[in-house]
Amino acid sequence: MPLRIIALSYIGLLIALPVGFVFYKAFQHGFLAAWNSVTTPDALSALWLTLGVVVIAVTMDTIFGVGVSLILARHRFPGVWLLDAFVDLPLALSPVVVGISLILVYGRTGWFGNWLAAHGIEVIFSLPGIVMASATVALPYVVRSVLPVLQEIGTDQEQAAATLGASTFTVFRRITLPSIRRGLAYGVTLTTARVLGEFGAVLVVSGAILGKTQTMTLFIQSSIENLDPTGAFAGAVILILISIVVLALLGSEAKDERRTSRWRSRSHQSPSVTEMPLLSTT
């Protein structure tokens, strides 16, 4: 019993209390004050930018993730383990490092700097850079969620469909896709949460130009620095609410997972509810 109290106190002090406090601080001066601080033009453009980045980056990573999972699961070629390792690499990188690495390639003095400038393409300090940074940090999640499923279900059904005359695309659409649906949903949810919350990499890559290249996370930070705590907390509330929705989605996926995970958990590469984003520092 005392053990329970200690555990709950630790969790309460460390996690539950701080988050609850954010809500309190956001609405401390009334709902209207909070509303006003997140409906300023800068705040709204940050919100729209964030949502836009999420849609683009998550779509990119999902397509790539499914594609790479198919390659890794179905094809045997020398160096396949290398591809696997490289896909996992972003998990080991500090977000600031990710941002700097992108600047070194796509910045004005970077490897492609001259070429990009000659073609009038702006990557760093602009939307493409933010999208790339976000896509990079969240790269592994779809692969890690879908690949184990693909490896486990095998190719029998797909081969059967092919012998019955189905085209590659039909096989993919009607057999492969439905079978990875749960893992895919899980991976997409993780990716979305990751992109939503990205801070360090985007800070480095975007220059945090007010009203232009500020995402919600950057808006929160600049609000604190500009002594607008209400704005910061209100922005945080918005992100927390979206995060809760994401957690809820994960939870409902998890409920289905728990039923099937018992027989899956014997094998090495089974996805499970606790296969949460590793090293997902933002």
Next chain:
Amino acid sequence: MLYRALGPSLAITYLSLLVLLPIAAILSTAFAGGWGAFWAAVSQPEAVAALRLTLLASAGVALFNSIAGLLIAWVLVRDDFRGKRIVSAIIDLPFALPTIVAGLTLLALYGPSSPFHLDVANSRWGIIFALAFVTLPFSVRSVQPVLAEFDREAEEAAASLGASSAVVWRRIILPSIAPAMLAGIGLAFARAVGEFGSVVLISGNIPFKTEVASSWIYSLSQSDDLGAAAAVSVVLILIALVVLLAIGALRRKFDISEAI
């Protein structure tokens, strides 16, 4: 025949543009001035201070949270009470929360305007709090599955043979969960070493006092010293890679499934 190469080619291209080329650029820039320049950047006093603080704080937090995580996992697995599901969801909150929001909440609660008058802002304790926050899920979720799958027969047999709780713990339970705990420590450590968003607000980034490695790299990038930034980045990358490889080897050796 050609279209079969299309998929892999596109995948490799995507990976190259986002990961491979940037990492190569970091390595190339870090050593652009040769080993001398690399070493100079890494042995700069502020860099050394930042790295030392980062490594010590991360290790300390990883170790402490492994014990806290074990405790919490124990309660989750062996105890039953109303609201357990909510508690379990709360533990995962740091996963889903943007780190800057995590930093903000910690700053609000344990900073200058703290309702408890507990102000750890601009101090190393603030860093500890932040790192503990973001790594707790790793510590809990790495031992929880092992505890859940644990066969209690051995425990009960030992107890029936007269072993005290301490002995049961030391000789039966601990050895079984030790590999998973080690993996959890490693994951928490690797995560903490690169942490930025949650630390940056509460630490104050005071050079030589509360500046962590990621903050130092950030300020280097802001003053356009990309060579030094790349060099210190290489150090962080190496540390994370070494830890990850060690965990991978640990998992393979002790046959721990990848439920974190």
